[in-house]
Amino acid sequence: MKGISYSRYGGPEVLEYGELRLPKVGPDSVLVKVRAAAVNPVDWKCREGYLDGALEAVFPVVPGWDVSGVVVRPGPAVAEFAVGDEVIGYIREDFLSRGSFAEYVAAPVRTLARKPRNLSFEEAAGLPLVGLTAYQVLVKVLQVRRGETVLVHAAAGGVGSIAVQLAHHLGARVIGTASETNHDFVRGLGGEPVTYGAGLAERVRGLAPEGVDAAFDTIGGETLRISANLLAPEGRLASIADGDVVEYGGRYYFVRPDPVDLLRLTELAEAGAVSVHVSETFPLERAAEAHRLNQEGRTRGKIVVTVEWEEEPEEGRGATGY
Known part of the structure; x- marks a missing residue:
């Protein structure tokens, strides 16, 4: 799969676009075909090593904790989601390695909720964190x-x-x-x-x-x-x-993944109580530009990275790595 990664701490220039190994899907995870991933200040702080004392980096690191996309493979213990479900997630784990700036991400179900029906994938990606x-x-x-x-x-x-x-x-x-x-x-x-x-x-x-x-x-x-x-x-x-x-x-306070809270946000979005303003979008290969813009700290709402799918990939062996 294509994705963004970095193999050492540093500025936006350490972000590389290229081929990455498809993630394995654990029992309590689902494989998500990424449609959009929001950029957050914590992304560049992780990239520059500011959170090294708290989160171990397993290089190469794929950045990104926010995601919206479609489930293409549930893990064997997963009953909450099925193939084709549209989801959002704050997919933080206790280490840095497999983030959302890629065509696919393996996301623990404890980090996911269904996507708000009235939000685009770009808007929905900006909601979780x-x-x-x-x-x-x-x-x-x-x-x-x-x-x-x-x-x-x-x-x-x-x-x-x-x-x-x-x-x-x-x-x-x-x-x-x-x-x-x-x-x-x-x-x-x-x-x-x-x-x-x-x-x-x-x-x-x-x-x-x-x-x-x-x-x-x-x-x-x-x-x-x-x-x-x-x-x-x-x-x-x-x-x-x-x-x-x-x-x-x-x-x-440091935010934590919570599927109940995330579902409540989905409900509030569908009720019109919460909306997400997307100020700018960048294609995946230009993620470094998105990082630079976010780091300037003057963004209204959210900056989002998008993954374009010109045609539907095979959802079986090729999409999952099995």
Whole structure:
């Protein structure tokens, strides 16, 4: 199969497009024919070795934790999915090796859910990681309730744009930080935009004089400190970017695969409560360009890599490697 891989840590230039071995399908996995895979900041952080202390890299590494595609072979213990099922997944494992930037990926069923029927494969690929992050932080960590005021940082980005929609769906008032060029976009998601940068604290206090009930930090550093100071007396704080959040009484959170949560996101997408904005797509062979663009950190919504199939491949021996 064709795919993207890297055999050493480094910049986008270490990504190579070429032939890769077809993945084996374990008892609790399914072979997915990839239609699209989203790019996330964690992808280039893994590629550059920033997560080496936590995740062992088994080179060559195929990057990518987000996927949408079609099941072509269930493992022998799998009853949840059948050939032809359209699925999405946050397919992270506890090591780096077999990701979604390839024509096929072997995905554990614990990482998958059915694809939202109303989303394209490109849109659906952008939902799992950011959607699970936003959902788990808002619902399980911050426990946002109707009538509360929630502050979401980088509200036009991947995680932030989903978090704004989810918090709005939960009945909260949402204040979202964003550049002025993205203010209309944030309003369309259900948020009240404020410009980040110097004077942010004053601008937020102008909208919420008594403080915010919950703050969702996606940036860290000075933004985290400002968020802590903007909390109401009983306010809650969570960060996905800075472990120092615990010093402010908050919680650091790293998203985990959860098929129940992922199915809930599918249901919310089909109900129209959550949408995915795809800012740009790249064909698989141009994945390095997608990484570079994502690393610049100014993306509205998601960047997605697509796998084009001009004709249906044989779904038997050739597609599975058996």
